[in-house]
Amino acid sequence: MTRTTQALVVGFLGAVLLRLSLGDGYLRYVTDWMKWPLVATGVVLLGLTVWMLLRPAPGDIEDHDGHDGHGHKVPAMTWLALLPGVIVFVASPPSLGAYLAERRAGDPVAAAPDAEILPLPASDGPVDVEVAEFMWRAGVEDGATIKDRDVRLTGFVSTDENGNWYVTRIAIACCAADASASRVRVEDYDDAPERDSWVAVTGRWVEGTAPGGKSETAIEASSVEPREAPANTYQ
Amino acid sequence: MSTKTPVRAAQKPGFRLGQTEVVAIVLLVILLSQRWLLPLLDHDLFNTWGTIFVAIVVQSAPFLLGGVLLSAVISTFLSEKALSKIVPKSPVLGVPVAGLAGIGLPGCECAAVPVTNSLIRRGVAPAVALTFLLAAPAVNPAVLVSTAVAFPGQPMMVLARFLASLITAVAVGWIMMARGKLLLERLTNLGRDVHAHERSFLGNVSHDFLHASGFLVLGAMLAAAVNTFVPRSVVNTVAGQAVLGIATLALFAFVVALCSESDAFVAASFTAFSDTAKLVFLVVGPAMDIKLASMEAGQFGIGFALRFVPLVIITAVASAVGIGWWLL
Numbered sequence: 238m239t240r241t242t243q244a245l246v247v248g249f250l251g252a253v254l255l256r257l258s259l260g261d262g263y264l265r266y267v268t269d270w271m272k273w274p275l276v277a278t279g280v281v282l283l284g285l286t287v288w289m290l291l292r293p294a295p296g297d298i299e300d301h302d303g304h305d306g307h308g309h310k311v312p313a314m315t316w317l318a319l320l321p322g323v324i325v326f327v328a329s330p331p332s333l334g335a336y337l338a339e340r341r342a343g344d345p346v347a348a349a350p351d352a353e354i355l356p357l358p359a360s361d362g363p364v365d366v367e368v369a370e371f372m373w374r375a376g377v378e379d380g381a382t383i384k385d386r387d388v389r390l391t392g393f394v395s396t397d398e399n400g401n402w403y404v405t406r407i408a409i410a411c412c413a414a415d416a417s418a419s420r421v422r423v424e425d426y427d428d429a430p431e432r433d434s435w436v437a438v439t440g441r442w443v444e445g446t447a448p449g450g451k452s453e454t455a456i457e458a459s460s461v462e463p464r465e466a467p468a469n470t471y472q
Numbered sequence: 473m474s475t476k477t478p479v480r481a482a483q484k485p486g487f488r489l490g491q492t493e494v495v496a497i498v499l500l501v502i503l504l505s506q507r508w509l510l511p512l513l514d515h516d517l518f519n520t521w522g523t524i525f526v527a528i529v530v531q532s533a534p535f536l537l538g539g540v541l542l543s544a545v546i547s548t549f550l551s552e553k554a555l556s557k558i559v560p561k562s563p564v565l566g567v568p569v570a571g572l573a574g575i576g577l578p579g580c581e582c583a584a585v586p587v588t589n590s591l592i593r594r595g596v597a598p599a600v601a602l603t604f605l606l607a608a609p610a611v612n613p614a615v616l617v618s619t620a621v622a623f624p625g626q627p628m629m630v631l632a633r634f635l636a637s638l639i640t641a642v643a644v645g646w647i648m649m650a651r652g653k654l655l656l657e658r659l660t661n662l663g664r665d666v667h668a669h670e671r672s673f674l675g676n677v678s679h680d681f682l683h684a685s686g687f688l689v690l691g692a693m694l695a696a697a698v699n700t701f702v703p704r705s706v707v708n709t710v711a712g713q714a715v716l717g718i719a720t721l722a723l724f725a726f727v728v729a730l731c732s733e734s735d736a737f738v739a740a741s742f743t744a745f746s747d748t749a750k751l752v753f754l755v756v757g758p759a760m761d762i763k764l765a766s767m768e769a770g771q772f773g774i775g776f777a778l779r780f781v782p783l784v785i786i787t788a789v790a791s792a793v794g795i796g797w798w799l800l
Contacts (some may be wrong), residue, residue: 243491243682248686249499254533274534281537285681288674311679312770314686319499321529321689326503330522334631337520340703410618411734412529414699417741 251282539583573609691763
């Protein structure tokens with residue numbers, strides 16, 4: 238790899254990180270607090286590229302062994318450093334969605350938070366509840382905190398082989414590699430919206446359904462409205 | 473592949489396409505043809521792999537750069553004299569000190585590999601530097617806090633993880649000193665990069681970054697493939713068996729290569745496994761995984777990695793099982 242190509246590899250990676258972090262693109266892969274570390278990394282890598290291009294050629298440096306200057310040879314593996322950037326631009330991998338959620342559907346979810354479960358706020362209309370929260374509320378005290386309450390769950394649509402559909406969210410702790418899915422089956426609403434589209438489902442908990450129970454957590458829908466996908470699709 | 477073209481290109485400027493131009497043109501063509509390439513690659517499985525692969529690289533990049541900057545500071549500015557004042561003379565003592573020093577570097581394992589390399593370059597005993605490599609990603613406060621959050625009401629899990637990881641790092645350091653003389657000598661010679669102290673600070677940054685980034689990407693590719701193609705339910709089928717469960721989670725921690733700051737959340741979701749098996753997952757992962765193995769093979773040589781990787785995994789499993797049996 239020539240010195241100029243080395244600079245190109247570093248610069249390309251820097252440009253990709255900068256482009257992802259200055260828009261919303263990075264939110265498809267990592268959590269939102271990574272924005273500024275990524276901007277800084279991109280800027281430093283681009284600065285490094287400029288320095289690598291401007292530094293004196295190997296011949297100008299005093300050379301001990303007569304061949305190429307030191308710092309010249311890099312392992313062939315370094316070529317792979319171009320791959321993430323190429324994939325970002327060419328395939329632009331989207332946020333994890335229904336495909337992963339359906340594959341991970343059978344996985345056990347982590348235990349509910351240990352803290353005391355607070356009742357839902359009093360409200361005339363439906364109360365917005367996160368999908369994962371709805372699930373652990375269903376599992377605690379036989380769902381006392383959500384029983385007979387109108388709630389609204391927002392998420393994307395995933396399906397299963399039996400023709401059911403689910404309102405679904407994916408949570409990440411660090412990056413998309415540790416994603417876990419939570420989803421609630423939507424009942425009494427036959428026209429399943431398009432897979433991976435975003436919806437707000439208003440309705441009531443189906444009594445007796447809970448994670449790990451006889452029947453997976455379900456909501457009896459009274460209305461389903463389409464929603465724009467949020468910039469950050471993860472929880 | 474890397475030496476022929478530049479010489480020729482330099483001889484006849486303007487007549488031959490140099491390597492740089494070829495790479496630049498290929499990249500440009502790919503960028504411009506994005507609109508036509510995109511539909512061809514629109515496949516769920518490929519997309520999922522791509523998302524996880526890019527996610528691991530994006531998540532690791534700032535940590536890798538941070539590690540490279542720190543290692544360049546050590547290589548360029550820290551004299552062997554200054555360093556020998558910080559690190560105890562006797563490696564036997566240096567090993568536990570290095571283990572405890574790991575508490576101070578909150579970063580993921582990708583940062584630790586270049587830092588370790590620069591410590592060896594600066595004359596720190598390899599066993600001491602390797603102990604630091606194993607301890608840094610595992611015992612720092614960020615990791616312990618995330619473990620406490622992922623295991624609410626189980627403070628013993630945090631303590632067990634801290635102790636088991638520290639014991640692993642120190643034990644590997646001592647085992648290397650007692651049994652791995654040849655290996656350590658090779659490492660010392662490999663690590664003695666005669667040019668490191670001649671290069672400028674930025675020269676060291678670019679050198680180290682280029683040397684580590686390719687191997688990091690390779691590790692990320694493999695980890696993303698495991699993450700995408702191996703369903704978690706396969707892992708869960710052996711949850712009931714004690715020994716098989718431990719072996720499976722140790723292997724899974726190695727291949728799935730999660731960041732040490734987030735692996736506790738995944739471990740907590742293995743509800744069917746025993747707490748000891750979960751602890752094994754938490755202790756093996758930060759000490760050794762496919763991404764680290766790839767970076768270590770690149771930095772220290774394949775021969776070294778082939779011996780070091782199993783040693784670390786076996787030590788980590790033994791330490792976690794022991795601590796788990798005692799505390800959990």
